[in-house]
Amino acid sequence: MPTIDFEATTAVIAGFPNVGKSTLLRQLTSAEPKVADYPFTTTGIQIGHIEHKWMPYQFIDTPGLLDRPVDDMNEIELNAMVALEHLADLVFYIFDASETSGYPLESQMNLYRGIKNIFNTPIQCVFNKMDLVEDTTHVDKYIEQLENPIKLSAVEGIGVSELITKMEEFNNEKK
Secondary structure (H helix, E strand, O other): OOOOOOOOEEEEEEEOOOOOHHHHHHHHOOOOOOOOOOOOOOOOOEEEEEEEOOEEEEEEEOOOOOOOOHHHOOHHHHHHHHHHHHOOOEEEEEEEOOOOOOOOHHHHHHHHHHHHHHOOOOEEEEEEOHHHOOOOHHHHHHHOOOOOOEEOEOOOOEOHHHHHHHHHHHHHHHO
């Protein structure tokens, strides 16, 4: 089991399989989770730690979730749900804006709404893989439904620093 720092502000990275959660964890921290182009590469939680302005932060990469009832989830998905429920101060819900993961934005939005309805944890929406989106018209319909989503490309590191800033703002608000 990875080491969990219960004193650190913790963000759980959640979303469908192959949306870039592990790639994002690699960009945010020195963690080296396995990254591959197939679903459920991440089979357990992965943790990365950073210190920013003398404050400890940790990011927890969860296995991919699918848009289905909790009773139908497999053990891997249930691990992600446990992390969301018991470890998260903040959730970064990752959308694959390019839909190259194989999951349409409508399904990703349904999962987001389900998580939002189940948990009382603040959720920051993140649209990843923006570098692969040529025409943003389709994506914009979803972005407009959410409050202040962050757009980034985890693989290129573009916009990743905004997540650290969001963690810092969240940490300052909870004091």
